[in-house]
Amino acid sequence: MKLIDKVLRRWRVSIAIKALPNEVNSVFDIGCDDGYLLNRIDDGQMLLDGCDPRLNANFPAQNYKFFHGFFPSVLEGNEYRGPYDAIFALAVFEHLTEIDLAKSSHKIAEMLSDNGILIVTVPHPFVDKILDVLMSLRLIDGQALDEHHGFDPKSLVRILSKHLRLKSKKTFQLGLNNIFVFEKI
Numbered sequence: 001m002k003l004i005d006k007v008l009r010r011w012r013v014s015i016a017i018k019a020l021p022n023e024v025n026s027v028f029d030i031g032c033d034d035g036y037l038l039n040r041i042d043d044g045q046m047l048l049d050g051c052d053p054r055l056n057a058n059f060p061a062q063n064y065k066f067f068h069g070f071f072p073s074v075l076e077g078n079e080y081r082g083p084y085d086a087i088f089a090l091a092v093f094e095h096l097t098e099i100d101l102a103k104s105s106h107k108i109a110e111m112l113s114d115n116g117i118l119i120v121t122v123p124h125p126f127v128d129k130i131l132d133v134l135m136s137l138r139l140i141d142g143q144a145l146d147e148h149h150g151f152d153p154k155s156l157v158r159i160l161s162k163h164l165r166l167k168s169k170k171t172f173q174l175g176l177n178n179i180f181v182f183e184k185i
Contacts, residue, residue, distance in 0.1 A: 008173070012121050013037045015172050016090055019119045019181050024085040028111060030071045030104075031092035032057065038064065047081050072107035083113035090121045094151035101159045109163035109184050118164060118182040122153045124175065153178045 017040060025046055029037050032050025035057035042048055044063065051067035051074045065081060067074045071092075087108055093101060108118055157166050157180070164182035171178050 009036065011173060012090055012177065013040055015179055016088060016119050016121060017041060019179065020086055026084045028084045028087045030087065030089040032066065037088055037090065049081055072104055082111045083116060084111055085113050085116050087112060087118045093120055093156065094122050098159055105160040105163045112184045116184055117167065120180040121177055122151060122156060123177050124153065156180055
């Protein structure tokens with residue numbers, strides 16, 4: 001991961017962590033990669049679980065559990081430790097089709113505690129053009145950019161609305177990124 005990738009990830013994670021309520025005992029991170037977000041919030045007491053098809057993390061402590069694969073299918077036949085007070089999906093949903101997002105929203109609602117929240121970040125579609133330039137200049141690694149498909153962040157509420165209700169939405173990174181917070185219906 002190059003410096004710009006790290007700076008953008010740190011910025012995105014910092015914004016997302018601010019959306020966490022004070023009392024959180026369990027977290028699941030969809031697309032956890034190397035566990036960076038989970039490590040940032042680890043207080044030694046929380047259950048910190050995650051999944052990623054390119055999993056690049058070890059179990060640093062007993063309070064972590066990782067699943068290697070795509071959400072939600074990676075959880076089929078595997079025991080996860082929910083319900084979770086918070087589920088994160090940072091820079092993930094723009095990689096999924098609407099059908100996969102609808103399936104994911106059902107599983108997310110099933111995994112959330114009664115007062116649980118889903119915290120999502122998705123970039124503005126214009127970001128793909130910026131990332132293409134940065135990749136051509138070899139300034140970023142741009143993991144899985146080929147999976148982006150011009151995802152429209154405005155469609156997220158409609159797609160997830162069967163199982164989740166929008167609590168808040170904001171932009172950050174000069175309007176090029178969006179953070180959504182949903183709650184279980």
